Amino acid sequence: MPEGVLIAIGGHEDREGSRTILKQVAKRLKGDVLVLATVASHQPEGYFEMYEKAFRDLGVKELRELYVNERAETQEPEKLALFDDAAGVFFTGGDQLRISSQIGDTPVEARVRRIYEDGGVVAGTSAGASMMSETMLVRGTSQESYRIGDLHMAPGLGLVRDMIIDQHFAERGRIGRLLGAVAHNPRVLGVGIDEDTAVVIEERRIKVIGRAAVYVVDGAEVSHSNVAEAESDYALSMHDVRLHVLTEGDCFDLRTRRPKGGMPDEDEAWSPSDERSKR
């Protein structure tokens, strides 16, 4: 299967300052048309204007809003026509269940998938990142250790295989729920993305961009877990997890499950001075 580029963002990406992540989205589009899918939100008002402003001087040819209020609208020719000549789709935040339930298995999803398979860009922030997973985390607890009964998963769009993506990761204390998700089947790699941070996934390789960190939870060597045995109120026990904390420039090979330290490309790096100049 030919594949394009996925850019999964942990939420709250900078839209006014250095815009490190949005710049990368624009760069991958090569100046072409971008569809802004605001489907995840119940109240999408204002999103389009915000992103239009953010992308304005980044060289995107045209930004087009796709909103689907009811699933039936995914059949409408004028909605589908939004994808004509588009080189990428950007999913804004909200509720990942709205994305999967509104567009899953519809002509709109088929268009998204075709863009990706044709080598285009599918980017998403927050809920828009989560939905890329095969099985996605939905709601679930934050700031507490995972309890056996905390099953809050649902089928996502599955643009990336063998991976569960979580977002707002350090900010909302989500290591517990990501460990819980991986415990259920260590075939899936857990990828937790901080705010204003993203992973660029292409050719079965992850590259990190942005200001904070990405946590990769690899359960391949797990030697003990109580996930299938304990009562639902019990906390998760899980031994021998391999954890990688990746920051800008770091890569991760999805085939070998090995990280590689590195420096970001000069022209795309997040810099502490960007941050300082905003303060």
Add this chain to the structure above:
Amino acid sequence: MPEGVLIAIGGHEDREGSRTILKQVAKRLKGDVLVLATVASHQPEGYFEMYEKAFRDLGVKELRELYVNERAETQEPEKLALFDDAAGVFFTGGDQLRISSQIGDTPVEARVRRIYEDGGVVAGTSAGASMMSETMLVRGTSQESYRIGDLHMAPGLGLVRDMIIDQHFAERGRIGRLLGAVAHNPRVLGVGIDEDTAVVIEERRIKVIGRAAVYVVDGAEVSHSNVAEAESDYALSMHDVRLHVLTEGDCFDLRTRRPKGGMPDEDEAWSPSDERSKR
């Protein structure tokens, strides 16, 4: 060096319901005298009454309060006499820097240490757990990934070697700062304890009790870290961390750094029904 028992509690241990953890403290005292050290708090009023009530029917012979408002008081004979015949000390929560700065290298500390070396019990919750570390975490960030400049450590009482203890762990999203602490020198094992959860440390072995989880961060195999290289505003990168999530009954051997799954002893186990009966 002969050693007693350390009981490090992640804060907010149950004091009214099943009291799983306080029961363990009482059990280890074998009905003897316990000194309640409220040194960590600026406003220790009410602590003694609360713990006296909590311990009342658990078989503790006598509870005695030790408070030190000024460092000079650690020389007073009446303060030191509180330790006569005591089999254990329990440090309540507050600020770990108050414990280390008020009693570090004083006759009071010597009495605490002697109790421990004579095979007694030193227990502590929250700040009282942190201060047991050689190098302890002080303040530091919660709910964000660790940045290279976030050095918030200070010398603790060092009752346990080669270990950094953190508390309120999942609840305050502290995995980032514990990873950061371990990155500085993987000789130290990171031990993050959730609320109403504790580790019992004796004979270089950890055992977990209570309702949630304990996270053990082992940096022995770390293959890459930017902690010594990157600018202070950059996020921490750290590859190949071994992480264990331990729950009640699980053990961890500090000599071999290996976890062992297990069941809690029947009479001391936390049970979901304790929780339910409280709701």
